[in-house]
Amino acid sequence: MPPQASTVKIRDVNIKLHRAGKGEPVLFLHGAGGLMQWLPFFDALADGYELLVPEHPGFGASDDPGFIRSVPDMAMFYLDFAEALDLRRVHLVGHSLGGWIAAEMLVRDRARFQSMTLLAPAGLRVEGVPAGDTFIWAPDEAIRNLFHDQRFAEALLALTPSEEQMDIALKNRFTATKLGWQPRWFDPDLEKWLHRVKLPALVVWGDDDKVMPPAYASLWRERLPDARLVMIEGSGHLPHVEKAEPVGRAVREFLKGAAR
Amino acid sequence: MKLISFHLMPYRQLDLEAAAKHRSAWVVLPNSLYDPVKGAEEYAAYIDFLVDCERLGFDGIGVNEHHQNAYGMMPAPNLIASALIQRTKTVKIAVLGRALPIVNDPVFIAEEYSMLDNLSKGRVICGFVRGIGAEYHSTGINPYFSHERFHEAHDLIIKAWTQPGPFSFDGQHFNRRYVNLWPRPYQTPHPPIWIPSQGSSETVQWAAHPDRKYPFLVTFSSSDLVTRYLNAYRDQARQYGYEPSEGQFGWACPVYVAETDERARQEAGRAIETLFNNFLRMPVEMLIPPGYTSQSSMKNFFKMRTAVGGRVNDADYLIGSGTALIGSPKTVRARIEEMRDKTGLGILLPMFQFGILSDELARRNIELFAAEVMPHLKK
Secondary structure, three states: OOOEEEEEEEOOEEEEEEEEOOOEEEEEEOOOOOOOOOOHHHHHHHOOEEEEEEOOOOOOOOOOOOOOOOHHHHHHHHHHHHHHOOOOOEEEEEEOHHHHHHHHHHHHOOOOEEEEEEEOOOEOOOOOOOOOOOOOOOHHHHHHHHOOOHHHHHHHHOOOOOHHHHHHHHHHHHHHHHHHOOOOOEOOOOHHHHHHOOOOEEEEEEOOOOOOOOHHHHHHHHHOOOEEEEEEOOOOOOHHHHOHHHHHHHHHHHHHHHOO | OEEEEEOOOOOOOOOHHHHOOOOOOEOOOOHHHOOHHHHHHHHHHHHHHHHHHHHHOOOEEEEOOOOOEOOOOOOOHHHHHHHHHHOOOOOEEEEEEEEOOOOOOHHHHHHHHHHHHHHOOOOEEEEEEOOOHHHHHHHOOOHHHHHHHHHHHHHHHHHHHHOOOOEEEEOOOOEEEEEOOOOOOOOOOOOOEEEEEOOOHHHHHHHHOOOOOOOEEEEOOOHHHHHHHHHHHHHHHHHOOOOOOHHHEEEEEEEEEOOOHHHHHHHHHHHHHHHHHHHOOOOHHHHOOEOOEOHHHHHHHHHHHHHHOOOOOOHHHHHHOOOOEEEOHHHHHHHHHHHHHHHOOOEEEEEOOOOOOOHHHHHHHHHHHHHHOHHHHHO
16 A cells, blocks of 8 residues: 655644554654655555654654754654654554664653564664764765665665755754764663563664674663564665565564564 | 964874875874874974964964874864963964864863963964864764854853853853853953854854954965955955954965975975875765754755866865965965955965975975065065
């Protein structure tokens, strides 16, 4: 089913929201690159669920409110979002930055949620294992470093973005900088509260992730009270893109089992 | 015209071939390429050079701050300024400048400037800058908040210098229960503040504001751009409803004079190329991280860069564009006078040593400038 786009207003902030499917809600939070296109992985999630994919404040076609200055602010905003839309029994899925936002939400208030799926999330630090420096990489280098299979990178690099797409990419990059530059892609206060996420959790990681090193995966599994880890062979930082089919299957199986 | 002899203190002993293998001479250049024995000699030579500027008749000597690079060995310019104060009597000491956003407590900057002002009995000129983009990679300070932090730090420093302490300061980035400066600055109400800049419109608007009227120094740009930026400042001042004085217009650039244009080109050509192509080489991601400039400025920059293509900064281009003043005393003097006529320039900050330029050539350069160019500018 093709996605429907609309604009919802949450506390005076206009949010571009894409929806597809029917069923229990699945809220997908995108990564720092923004939502550049509708993915096959989304179709997998929309089958039997109502999938909601908002563009974060400061990203894409959404407003960029000055009061959001950090990922914890973003998390509070999405708790408002879930309340405003009266979402219940939500399966929360987040990729990278979106995974970080998801974890920050659920350590604060998990009342409206029933599971958490994290795809290569940011948010924690493993001492001595720095994340990839996405801010210093050249644009083509950054795209190559997203993938294990360089054919994905080649396909992206072959595209000529429109002026509008370039504007959005720049806007996304500014907001990603605001949220992720310092401390670099993590919140020093998050790890000690992860036991508060008392929900079934799935952590998915590509074994060749050059942005968030796979060494971070086991820390997430250890700190979350009820987490399963799935390592995806032959994938970089976008396992749901590079290995859409097996990742889609693993997430659907998890959601089915997690339903209360 | 005021003349401030300005120095970057590059690490000339850098193995340029080895350095070229790295992303930049900044941030990620391995410090195993720095030899402290050679570096110590560089410091000694550069300090002697600056001290001698007093005898040669300069109004001031200038140093500046950059971090984790081979381009300038002054992460703490106040230390050099302090050494210069002890070895000079009358010359102004300009620190151009301290990078306000990248510290976590701007009161330290207020204190250190205030100490220098006392130590020199009022000879200090305080530059305020944001640092270049690479500084945000080196220090980890978030460039998205660069402007906010700069303005807030500025307000805190001015208040610390001018308001009776103790007082409290409540900011977004900086918070202090007690601000109470000991020592207070020697000059009243505070030392002069100068703003070195690459010409961003945000900085022009802010520096030219009637509450501030800070001298605006355009650094390392082609003469077309220097003209444009200085005139933008003048236009802005007029929009604010006042006529700026010549002391509000400054230009910092590499200068080299020799007996003839050809000889100057021959002696300084390679050195000026190393300044721009080796010591200042960095990718755009380092130079302007997101938020360091506005989204629209950044977009324009990308467009411009595409238009210009991968231009090599060779000596012909650098001389031809007026980015560096290299030639006979007559040529260099004409270029400066032309800039004065076009912009009302009142402060020139020539840099007589740049890139790998040797002590011997730098000294010949500055002495010839002092003898044959300076008297005309001082008239």
